[in-house]
Amino acid sequence: MIPLPNLDVIAFLVLATFAVLCGLSVILQKHAVASALSLVGVMGALAVLYLMLGAEFLAAVQMIVYAGAIMVLFVFVIMLLNAGSEQKSNRPRYFAYFAGIPALLVFLGLIANFILRELPNSASVQFGAFTQGGPAPVGRLLFTKYLLPFEVTSLLVLIAIIGAMVLAKKEID
């Protein structure tokens, strides 16, 4: 029997590559809809990564809330405004391209270096090793330790709903 390659590693590499490619696509695509769909791709990849990290509930919420609600809203607005693709700017951004991107790469390297140095032997991720991310434990913690933040957040969402309605309502001439 052929020894199976370690699925955790393969899955991570595939998903990570996918996520990074989609992320690149988010910022490089000319069209807003394409960016939005790439972002959905990132979110999908992240959802699966959450699943591997034992956060089942979050994986589902990630799909339902982020991909299913927030991003649909984005796509909806893009279509509604028919935002189309970006026009060429009459002011080229040399600063961003020639200073910003390299700086960003340096920045990234520093962070990566920092992480790998600070966490030299962090736990290795194995699917199914950590199973506390189901709806039951999350819900229990949410309604005990984090009850106040939860209630405050719900209030915030209510305010956001009202605010969005007021803002988006057509002004009466």
Next chain:
Amino acid sequence: MTESQSLWLIPILPLIGAAINGLLGRRLPKAAVSAIAILTVLGSFLWVIKTISALGDLAAPHSEHYFTWIQSGTLDIGVDFMIDRLTRVMLLIVTGVGLLIHIYATGYMDHEEGFARFFSYLNLFMFFMLTLVLAKNFLLVFVGWEGVGLASYLLIGFYLKEKFAGDAGKKAFIVNRIGDFGFSLAMFLIVLTFGSLDFTKVFAAAAKMPVEAHAGILTAIALLIFVGACGKSAQMPLYVWLPDAMAGPTPVSALIHAATMVTAGVYIVARASVIFDRAPLALDVVSYIGLLTAVVAATIGMTQYDIKKVFAYSTVSQLGFMFMACGAKAYSSGIFHVATHAFFKAVLFLGAGSVIHALHGEQDMRNMGGLRSKTPQTFITLCLAWLAISGVPPFSGAMSKDEILIAVHGKSEWMFWVGVVTAGLTAFYVSRAMFMTFFGEYRGKAHPHESPFSMTGPLWVLGLLSAVGGYLVRDLVHSIGPEVAEHGDHSSLGFIVVAAGLIGIALAAFVYLFSRGLSQSFAKALGPVYHLVYDKYRVDEFYDAVIVRPIQAGSTWVLWRGVDHYLVDGLVQGIGNTIGNVGVVLRRAQGGHIPSYATWIAVGAAAALVGFQILSGGAR
């Protein structure tokens, strides 16, 4: 304490009433507003009676601890209520008289704007007054103290449309601040000396102190407390706010500025009797100030024409009597006078209110007269109070005043004689007011009518109380202790006091009933003196010239034009201009362009991270 914790209910009930009327009152019908106001006070009155009857003779005070309010180092101030024999009397006066005046006010205020607002304030006052009386430590007393001051301010300025009402409210508030300042200093000294504000602890410690070693500090505390009492109880030289406070509605004058709040000063002196007993100098000061106030206010009262002003000065004068009693260590007599005074002065004010109500707002006695037949019930009840304040036995006022003057006689002979003369003056000016109002011909233009039952009812109850109330409360008051000198040895002194009162009435009758014009000629003959007295000794003007104007001038010329304009403004504007100039340069960075802001944020974050790397890099 095995008893249930139930004292808190007494002040809370009026607070609930105040909250309901204050928040919802405008939407409720008047009947509901009055019902809420009266029922809450009635509730606390009944609760007071139930509590008192349940607690027996109160040989030991009953106290209740609710929660710790302030804890700082060794200082531990709780919200504690206490009921002892002194509190018992005060509670009965406050809730009983308060209840009657609430009932009265429903009739008196019937046509006024802000009906609910009025009762909300009145209930609020009851809450703070009861807190003051029930409190077991100085700080909680101070809460009530300030609270009644607030309620008083609100109620004096109740007629929002009248400028003088607002001014009077402010005057009361500001003058009281001086007293409160004294009271606060007293509290600081108490904390410093005794390390606590709790009555039980402070008085127990004070009682153990050898007088010789600590006379200084105790005198200082006592005097500072007395400064506070002077402010609240309108003694010289802080009495000026009380006559002006008559700008408020009459029930307010009766409740706050005659029966209850102004006696808080007497209450706190009596409460701190342990300290005063050990500070002879302070006691002398209390006596002198009380006597001086009594005389001065009585003489002013003789010349006033506004019926409420007369009674206001009368109140100031009677408060002086109470302090005289305290100064003579006859605290229970002082409290006795508080009680009887609450009855008869309430009647006088309520009667005056009834008259004013009958005359549609007329307050000048020169426009009254002959109201005896027009408002018979008011007249009869007022007569009872008149005889009581004049010191005619067997009415209540005679009993307490006798006791006070006898006690004063024990302290000093000359003060007794001045007191007797003042008692005569008291009888004179009250009789003057009665004669000018109810006897002779009616000189006004309005059509007087008797007041409704809601006003005459309380008048009758209080009138009867001022007649016989002395017998009712005597034992209660005397249980406070220390023992008062018995009448037996001093019956002759008692006769002198009664005689002084009768002479005062007779003189007034002579001058104002039988020999019209005599008063005018007196006034002419005395000329400048009369005018000086009529103008209330020009005290307000004196204060204005000596205190108010210099401060104003100093503020204007030194602080405003000088310090503020040149120094502060110069500095501030100089800084502002500099910053503005720098801003002109820096503004270029603010393009209003979001990505550039974001770039700066990113650069900042990156810089922070790099810095962190460098700093932490060495560690590993």
Next chain:
Amino acid sequence: MDYFLVSLIKIVVVFGAFMTTLAYLQWVERKVLAHIQLRLGPQRVGPHGLLQPLADVIKLATKEGVIPANVNTFFYILAPFIAVSLALISIAVIPFGPAIELFGVRTNLELTSLNIGVLLILAISSVGVYGIALGGWASNNKYSLMGGLRSSAQMISYELPMAIALATPLLVLNTLDLRQIAERQGGGWFWNWTAFSAPPLLFIAFVVFLISAFAETNRVPFDLPEAENELVAGFHTEYSSLAFAGFFMAEYANMVTITCVATTIFLGGWHPPFPAPYSNYVPTALFWFFGAILLFHGLTQPARRWDRFTFPIFGVLSLGLGAIFLGATFFPVVGQILFPVFWFVAKVGLLLFIFIWVRGTLPRFRYDQLMRFTWTFLFPVALGCLLLTGLKVALFG
């Protein structure tokens, strides 16, 4: 390797059955609609049009796939793929029957078991909107765009009551695993099913779920995204050939999936409405009754020439099916698969029939009515239902 092999077999079987169902669902729908409207429906291809789905597939596959000018080609082609694949995923977590043992291998009658199965269903259905929205937008056609926008708004709106209605029985069942959900309803009479327990709260939730399901699948009376008299054909106006087939299939796949979910969560999954020994004879009785009628009808009063042959043949087939089920009662190895699947399919079929029935009966809503209906009626009802159920669970366990 057993695991992979078994999984592979299950995938093949389920996928095959699912695709066949989709194809024939369309035939059933046309037939039922036709009979509601007193027509005959497909009749030409095969007996009673039974081969019509095959013909349709061939037709669509061989048509020319037109990609209109000025469309965003990538998204234009991507959209139907998204729609189809998302529609097909959910079936993976639906349990069709209990755990069985066959040839010494013990396995569950489902593709995969997730302990957050319900959440997965919700997640998939919430991203399902992308296919339609994207298709509508990529077509570069205002009718398509309108259809896409409408569908986005409609699906977001109706997802709320649907999710809440789905959450309501979870309060009682206390699990998110679809298999456990189904198992906890079994072992007795039909009033153990969630839809009938805690009356009438959960039944209301069931109805709310069904109504929302109509909207989620863009079915009549909520088929605004493809309202032909306003929007030509809505989001798939510009689609043809296999791309069109993709959307078409996605719609039916969604319908089947959502009825499967409803069956599993509300109607007791594979459990019969009354206990086992007696319920096992029901299929036989039903098939024999049906077969007898067909035989009788075909032999005595054939309406058309071919009916004289086709009806008896169907009747005999039906009798044979009945016999198989009767035989299955004696062979548990067969019965353990046949009976659960029969009940599951029967319930799903019933719900699907309701879908078609409603399509044949109700007119289409106006768009503002549609939105107002969900926000001011359906959503509050679902919410109230959830609250009351929660209260009941909290108070009475």
Next chain:
Amino acid sequence: MLPNAVPVSWYLVLSAILFSLGVAGFLIRRNIITVFMCIELMLNAVNLSFVAFSYELKKIDGQLFTFFVMVVAAAEAAVGLAIILTIFRHRMSLEIDDVSSLKN
């Protein structure tokens, strides 16, 4: 050769990469909606690190933070998109360079 396990730090590095991509997008894109999406990308990256730490520490508090971030992101998206709609209605443009009324 592939390692036979993935350490949590790799997840964190992935998170950092995604975050940096979000920052870069924020800086170089000019369409407000895209910029907004880049913010969401950054939020997602942070969420990933929360979940990764939750795994590392074997505590689910981190997952709850992610949950809250998601909810707040939903609120933010609602309001943000409403603002974008309003801006578009007034200026008929989604260019971020055109929206500079923060100046002065």
